[in-house]
Amino acid sequence: MRARVRLPLVLTLCAASFACGPTVPSYASSLFEGDDETWTVTGNGDVERPSFQATGGNQNGNICATDALAGDIFYFVAPAKYLGNVSVVYGKRLTFDLKTSSQFMLIKGRDVVLNGGGLALIQNFRDVPGRDWSPRSFTLDDQSGWLVDSATSTGEPASEEQLRTVLRNLTAIRLRGEFVDGPGDTTCLDNVYFGTP
Ligand SMILES: [Ca+2]
Numbered sequence: 014m015r016a017r018v019r020l021p022l023v024l025t026l027c028a029a030s031f032a033c034g035p036t037v038p039s040y041a042s043s044l045f046e047g048d049d050e051t052w053t054v055t056g057n058g059d060v061e062r063p064s065f066q067a068t069g070g071n072q073n074g075n076i077c078a079t080d081a082l083a084g085d086i087f088y089f090v091a092p093a094k095y096l097g098n099v100s101v102v103y104g105k106r107l108t109f110d111l112k113t114s115s116q117f118m119l120i121k122g123r124d125v126v127l128n129g130g131g132l133a134l135i136q137n138f139r140d141v142p143g144r145d146w147s148p149r150s151f152t153l154d155d156q157s158g159w160l161v162d163s164a165t166s167t168g169e170p171a172s173e174e175q176l177r178t179v180l181r182n183l184t185a186i187r188l189r190g191e192f193v194d195g196p197g198d199t200t201c202l203d204n205v206y207f208g209t210p
């Protein structure tokens with residue numbers, strides 16, 4: 014009898030989360046289907062953890078943060094499983110979905126930041142994320158618009174060797190969460206895939 018009870022429960026969970034469907038291959042991923050998966054927030058005053066939301070994601074769970082103070086620009090920061098020697102992701106993609114609460118008083122910033130090997134590589138979005146889920150995709154190679162960020166030069170294209178240097182000892186992945194001047198704007202993140210074809 015127990016098996017007959019359990020089977021419909023499993024089917025229900027699969028239907029709710031799509032966890033039993035085909036999975037996207039990647040080096041690391043975060044779908045936020047149960048918690049915040051130890052992502053953190055930086056540049057937002059005392060708020061150092063995102064808010065896990067069980068619904069409203071680009072399927073189910075997602076993480077959000079609301080700008081707590083004027084001044085700094087806040088970022089979502091990937092957990093340790095994305096870091097270290099991730100050379101295998103060269104030539105593959107970083108993809109994720111963002112949505113943000115407002116399209117007014119927009120501010121520019123570094124939208125994706127990879128740190129490693131003494132370098133910071135950045136990407137700038139062509140468009141601010143919308144109020145609906147907006148997919149983002151960046152190929153991790155020297156043909157895809159990565160720029161070397163530094164105190165003395167901003168915007169030099171990153172070479173293959175610079176990409177590979179960062180990916181050999183990746184110490185941080187930061188995704189910009191703040192696009193609106195002044196406090197109170199909210200941005201949410203879902204479906205992060207790192208090293209996906
Ligand atoms: Ca999700």
Ligand SMILES: [Ca+2]
Binds near residue numbers: 080191196
């Ligand atoms: Ca803001």
